[in-house]
Amino acid sequence: MNFQIDKYISKKRAVVEKRLEKFFRTGNKRQSFLKDSIRYSLLAKGKRLRPVLCLASCETFNGNLSQALPVACAIEMIHTYSLIHDDLPSMDDDNLRRGVPTNHKVYGESTAILAGDALLTDSFNLIVKEGIKKNISTDIICELIVLLSTAAGSDGMVEGQVLDLESDTNKNVTVADLKKLHLLKTGALISASAVAGAIVAGAKNDEIKNLKKFSDSIGLAFQIKDDLIDDNEAGKTGKSGGSDRKNNKSTYLTVLGKKKSLSLIEDLTKKSNYYLDRIDRNTTILKNLADYLGKRKR
C-alpha cells in the first residue's frame, strides 16, 4: 500500500491546529489571563490523534470534512482539559506536557483548574454553535453531545481517572483492571472521536457498531504503546516520562512485561483490522492509522 499515513496525519493536524488557533485568536482586544492559559495548553504541539481520527472517520464514510472540523476541535478541547486536570499536583503531579511546563506550573493551580473547566464547557458551546453554522442538523448535534459527554463523564473518562488514581495505591493491579481503566480513561474518548466523525458523515448503525469495536481496539493499543514509549524514552516524549506520578504506578509494562505488551498491541491491531474489514467502505486511511499507532516511536 502506498498510502502515506504520516503525511495524512501531518496535514490533518495542521488543519485542526489552524482552526483551534482561529477559535482562540487573541485579536486586538486585551487577552484575559484565563484565555492565555487556555491557549497555552490547547495550542502546544500535541499528537492530535483524536481530532485526526474524527476527520479520518468522517472521510471514510464520505462525510463533509468542514462539518466534522469543529467537532474534531471540540474533542481536542475536551482532551486538553483532561490533560490539564490530570497533571495537577493532587493528581499525577506532572511538570512537563507536550514538551513544555504543565499549565499549573506556568499559570498556577487555580487558573489551571479553571482553564480545564472552561475548555470543557466551551467545547459543548462550540459544537452547537459551529455545528449549526455548518448546517449539521440539531438532531445530529444532540447525538454528538450525548456521545461525547457520555465518553467524557462520570461513566467514562472521569471514572477512568478515578480508577487510575486508585491504582496508585493498589499493588495488585491485574491486566483486566488495566484494561477497564484504560478503556474508560483514554479509550472512551478515542472511540467517541471515530464515532463522531461517522455520525457527522451519516454512517449506518451497523457501520458505527463495527467502527466502535475497531476504535476500542486501537484506543487500547495506543495506551499500551504509550506506556512503552513513556518508559523507554523518558524525557523525550515531552511528558515527565518514566517518573509519571513519581511512584510505582502500574502500567502494561510493569504488569505484563515488554514482550507480552508488544504482542498484545499486535493482537489488538489485528482485531481492529477484523472489524474494519466488516465495513463495506474504502477503509485505507483507518487501516493505515491503526497500523501507524501500533508502530509509532513517539
Added chain:
Amino acid sequence: MNFQIDKYISKKRAVVEKRLEKFFRTGNKRQSFLKDSIRYSLLAKGKRLRPVLCLASCETFNGNLSQALPVACAIEMIHTYSLIHDDLPSMDDDNLRRGVPTNHKVYGESTAILAGDALLTDSFNLIVKEGIKKNISTDIICELIVLLSTAAGSDGMVEGQVLDLESDTNKNVTVADLKKLHLLKTGALISASAVAGAIVAGAKNDEIKNLKKFSDSIGLAFQIKDDLIDDNEAGKTGKSGGSDRKNNKSTYLTVLGKKKSLSLIEDLTKKSNYYLDRIDRNTTILKNLADYLGKRKR
C-alpha cells in the same frame, strides 16, 4: 398580595431534590467512589435558587414544568460543580459548604476536582437525553446548551471566578469591578436559569429580553445580600462565613458599607420589578421571588 413565596420555593425545591435524587440513585449496584462524592455535594441541602427560578420562569410563560425539570436539575449540577471547585484549597480553601464539610475535605482534592468535572459533563448529557424524552425539540435543546455553556464558560462563570481570585490580591477593587465580577461569577448562571425556563416555555424574544434584565438585577441583589449574610451570620449559613478565603477579600460590604449595600439591593429589586412590568404576563411568582431574595435572612 397573598401569594406565599416561601411555600412555593419549598415545594419546587422538593421537586428538584426528588428528581436529582432519582437521577443519581444508587440502586442495587455498587456505588463508585466518584458517584458517592457527586451525591454528597449535589444532594446536600442547598437553596436551589437557580432551579427554582428556572421552574418559576417556565410557569410564568405557561410552559410545561415536566419539560423544565431536567433543565432545572442540570443547572443545579452546573452550580454544584462550581461550588466544589471554588471551595478547593487552591481557590477559596473553604471547609464548610451547605452545612457540611466541603467535598475535598471528605473525598480528597483529586476526587473533588473530578466530581466537579463529572457534574459539568453529565449536566449536558442530562439536558439532551432527558430533554428528548420530554419531547423538547432538538432546536430548543441546542439553544439551551448554548445559553448555559455561554453562562458557565470562559466568558461567564469561569472568568468570574478568575476575577474573584484576582480581587484577593488587588486592594483597589471598585464597585464597578465587583459588579463585573459578580455579573459573571453568579449573575450569568442565575440569569441563564430564568431564561432557560422561558425558552422551554416558548416565550417570545422581547419577553426573554426583559426577563434577562430582570434576572441580571436579582442576580446582583442576591450576591450583595449573600455578602451581608456571610458577614453577619458567620458560621450560621453553613459556609465558613466571614473567613471566606481567610484574607481580606473585597465584598460589597467592605467596599460600599452596610447602609449603601442595603440601599443598592433595594434599587436592584425596584429595577427588576420595572423589567417584569414590561412583560405582559402574570408575573406574581417572579415578583415575589425577587422580593424574597432581597429580604431573606439566610
